[in-house]
Amino acid sequence: MVDLARKPRAYLVRVTADNRFVLYVNGVRVAAGPSTGDIAHWRVETIDLAPFLRRGHNIVAAVVWNGVQPLKLPANPKVWQIRMAEGAALMKQTAPNFQQSVATGLHIEGKGDAAILSTRLGGWRVRRDEGHGFENGYAQLKKWFYVAGPSEIIDASKADFDWAGPVEIGPGWVDAVSAPEAARRTLVDDPLPQQSYVPVSPGKIVRGDLRGATRFPGRSLVVPANSKVKLLLQRDAMVSAYPQLDVSGGAGATVKLTWSEALNDADLKKGDRNLIEDRKIFGVHDTFLPDGQERTFAPCGGGPGAMPKSRSRPRGSRWSCGACAPLKRAIHSSRQAVLPATTRRSRGFSTSAGGPRASMRTKPTWTRPIGNSCNIRATPGCRC
Incomplete structure (x- = not known):
């Protein structure tokens, strides 16, 4: 928590992170990144938090995730051993193949009064999100070569939906710790502008086996208990988007969102995107497991989508749907173009609790979360 007199x-x-972050202030999404670089050119960007702050108490929080699986190599590996390890990793990797990583962590360097948020000063708390994980996309497709972003699984019964709130809820919050190995990264200023995050239409229903399905997603849809439903939504224009699905009820259900830029024929070949009747969707899917409460399911990463398809076996669930698309950067964050690095600045990072996804509240230089993802939040409690 950061207290401000005015x-x-x-x-x-x-701010930057290894491997990805989304930054929040008082529950509002402020920024996401970093754009893709490499260990010698790790992107860091300057963000002005002032528009999102207020007099009194403020919560600065970030969700950080890292799906990069390190290659299993012997000491002083030969080129052929590296190539063999890269091939074996195709069925296990849970990050885009081009992503590099040193250690999961968050790095914030505040200027002036904002120095209180610097991760090197301490004050950050971290908790692993046990309900959010990743799956290998190549294993889902099997027939096609795939090295882009992973699919995600969100289990509402285990996920932390209140991590960015004013107080810590539930066990597992610990002080974040510094990560000295992060000094291997060389930070460079990010030449790309922060991406816009704006609502876009998720498209329209073009096929469905539920009565009244065509009114979705404009209106909510009730899926009967103990049933299996498939809905096919089509967008006329491709977007790189983060899907969002609002669900109530449906404890014990499974909801899958599959993305593809076109449907496939019987030979799994794609053609005219307007052909629907005798075609099937074939692509990477995200999985949501409702717990019966009102929840909003939103994967960390996005996907270029034209035709999301959902299927479930819910117990009386109500759905509504939407999508937010990052429009300003050249390409969606997990598939961004790598531009030539320019000015080199500082070295240094810090991490806490270690591993792929964490929610973090303010504390150190680079903080290391443990596990698939973690939530990090700021709790210095100083007056500026």
Whole structure:
């Protein structure tokens, strides 16, 4: 928590993470990144938090995730051993193949009054999100070569939906710790602007086996208990989007969202995107497991989608749907173009609790979360 005597005019922080982050202030999504680089050119960007701050108590929080699986190599590996390890990793990797990683962590460097948020000063708390994980996309497709972003699984009965709130709820919150190995990264200023995050239409129903399905997603849809339903939504234009599905009820259900830029014929070949009747969807899917409460399911990563398809076996669930698309960067964050690095700045990072996805509340330089993802939040409690 950051206490402010007055709303600041400017509150600048430089932020990055290994491997990906989304930054929140008082529950509002502020920024996401970093754009793709490499260990010698790790992107860091400057964000002004002032528009999102207020007089009094403020919560700065971030969700950080890392699906990079390190290659299993002997000491001083030969080229052929590296190639063999890369091939074996195709069926296990849970990050885009081009992603590099040193250790999962968050790095924030505050300027002026915002220095209180610097991760090197301490004050960050971290908790692993046990309900959010990743699956290998290549294993889902099997017939096709695939090295892009992983599919995601969100289990609502285990996920932490309140991590960015004003208080820590539930066990597992610990102080974040520094990660000295992060010094291997060389930070460089990110030349790309922060991406826009705006609502876009998820498309329209073009096929479904539920009565009244065509009114979805404009209106909510009730799926009868103990049934299996398939809905096919089509967008006329491709977008790189983060799907969002609002669900109530449906404890014990399984909801899958599959993305593909076109449907496939009997030979799994794609053609005219307007052909629907005798075609099937074939692509990577995300999985949501409702717990019966009102929940919003939103994967960390996005996918270029034209035709999301959902299927479930819910116990009386109500669905509504939407999508938010990052429009300003050249390409969606997990598939961004790598531009030539320019100015080199500082070295240093810090991490806490270690591993792929974590929610983090303010504390150290680079903080290491443990597990698939973690939530990190700021709790210095100082007045500026």
